[in-house]
Amino acid sequence: MIITGTVIANFVRSNALYHRAVATALFVDSSIVSHLGELRSGGDITDEAHAQLDSLFDTSAFADRVPYLDIWRADGTVLYSNSEGLIGEQFELPPGAVRAFNGMVVALETDLSAQEHVSRGFQRTYTEIYTPIHGADGEIIAVSEIHEASSDIGETLAAASIRSWAAVGFACLAFYLALFALVWRASQRLERQEKSLSAQLVQTQILADRNQALREQALSASRLLTEHNDHFLSALGADLHDGPSQLISYAVLKVEKARRAKTREALYSELGEIETNLTSALNDVRNIAHGLVLPQIEEGTLADAVAHAIHIHKDRTNMTVEADLALGDARPDRSSRSNRSINICVFRFVQEGLNNAYRHGVGDNARVEATLDARDMLDIRVVSYGRKSTPGSVSLPGIGLKGLKARINALGGELRFSRLDEVSVLEMSIDLRGQAAHV
Template sequence: MRLPRPLLVSVLTGLMVMGSMLWLGLFITNSYRDLQLRALADAGGNYVDGLLAPMVLTAAAGGDAATDPADLGERLTDLSRSLPQGETLGVLRAWSPDGQLVFGSLEGDTAGTHDVDEIIEVAEGGIMWELVLDEEEAEGAPIAAPFLEIYVPIRDEVSGHTIAVGEVYRDATALVRERHRVEAAVWGGIGLATLGLLLVLGLTARQSAKLRANLHRERVVTAQNARLRAEAENARTEVTLANEMVLNVVGAELHDGPIQTLALGALLSGTDQRPLPDGTSALGLIGSALRQLRSISDGLILPELADLTVTEIVKVAARRHQDSTGRSVALDLKLPSEALDTPRRTCLFRVVQEGLRNAQRHADGDGQEIRCWTENDAIRIVIRNDVDPSRAPAKSPGGGLGLRGMRRRLDVFGGTLDFDVENGRATLDATLPLGASRRI
């Protein structure tokens, strides 16, 4: 399974932190061990230089000092008294270049001979040391483990040649105890520091995840706002166009209908008021103009829909259309007795009204029929009529202003609207979701 990129980065960073802290701990402890051993080795070298070297050099010059263990013993006793409490000097030995024991501070020391290769290695390389912790490795040693074994070359001051090798055994019990104490403190500090860094890393990763989530939500909201602004701008444009269309239609209806009729009536009223040969009179023209004005106003004024069911709303819209156009509308309504909220009642009425008006405008209202039923908790509205292909509305991505106005009304409730012309029949298919407004 592939980890998400932010989580993978956090895991890798945590591993790097733990690896770095592990390296730091090992570096500190190893450096401390080296410094600790070097300090004790230097001290052992001082013992050789201050005690064994003068005696070996005197013996090499032909004196007897190197054969006087009592004198060396007194010096060792004095030196032991000056050491810190709990520390002991250990055992001192001097070896000849051929591996023979020249002197040993341990009474009755029977070490015998020493490996010549190690003597040569010390003579050529200088001071050397070894920490022995295991009893098996300490077999044959003059003191018990743990101890530090130090080799120091003793050189002739004139020629510079190595004339002997001093060996010092120092008890390492205090050294090991101090090492454990220091290393425990170091690793404890490293562990706490690592835990703190991992905690900070975890908090940082969590905060980063929150920031990324907030940034994503902000981008989503920004995109939604941009889309809503675009839709609002389109809606304002469409409303402006629709208003202009309504004004143009109303103006044309008034100019071509009632105004022309009233103008003719005014002309007749200015004469001898006798009817025209076809029987048209001034009063008849005025009555016709009033009927025309009433028909126009019926299309503009919304009827009282508050107490009407879904079926009754559709019937009112169809009846108004029949009264104003004289064209019959076939109804096939299979709707339960329901009441909708005011916005949905208005939307249903206007969709049916505009659908019938489009049919009248483009096909003279021939073969108009309305079918309504409920489907998937929504009202399905299908309006069909015959259409002359030469007068059919041109199809466009958004439809005409009438279609766009109906679609805009339905979009508010999550509804849909489709319009198609096929085989001489125009079909308007709309859905109006009932939603939370449904009251049975």
């Protein structure tokens, strides 16, 4: 801004000074040219023209504006001057006069060190205006030097400088404000983007942590399921070996005794024992199979799965089971195998909870509570009362709490168990939003 202002201010000052010089030159030229006539062949001014030029300074209007007037020849000779002693003297041609002989109107500040000014004892500066004087053939034959003593020229130049500086200042200020607005808007946008990226980074980190936790949970559930399956198969094999297998083996041994029976009574006795053992083995196999076979509940509602588990348990144990179901008509999505497993998980949970209540409860009653809230959060509780020191008389095989927990965790749910004042509560919670159930 300083460089631009300085250049423009100097240009405006020069331009204002030039226009002022042109105006003054026209005024003086119109006054002196008519008195010059033809210069003598030697380049001198006639005496008549000299007298006419002197008469101009008798007018106060002219003399006040132009206190000094010099006419230069190309070789530096002063042809005319209203200062005594300069006419006919030869000095170094002023720079302004040199330019005027080239056809230019030149305005300069007075050089007080110039010889012609020293000889006159100038103590103040004037505005020197050099104007070419043309002859009849159009050639420049002389140059007039006017010393203008206008008191307002300084004010004019100062006002021009102030206006130019003000224009440059306002232009630079507007440019600065425009740049500031652009940079400020860009900065605000970058700030918003940085905050957005930070928030996204935090959210991404949260999702990554959650995915890691789910991955670890899935691996844990997979290990638990594997361990449970191994344990379950071992237990199933032991139950078949120690129960039905032993009874059938005993019956096979009795067949040989029946062949060797001597009397009909002995034969019937052996056959009776064989029938009893085979019947016991058949009942054991049926009991084991009944706990393993899954009823057709995959495509029913969640309420149907809970009610079916309660119904089967009541038929097998004659146990009183209260039901408080607030599930509506929610059912798993038929298009997804993983969603259909929700009903199976619900059935197994209620089955296992009621089996544990029968084995360990004091009374012959239990309570099943199931709710599905507006956020699709499924919550099922099996409540039993008291605790027996020995298990119930009927053995009801189940999938076990570990396997049940692994199954629920694999579906993104949670299994909890609590006991307070001889009241045991087995509870499961699964979030069904977007993947489990619909009405």
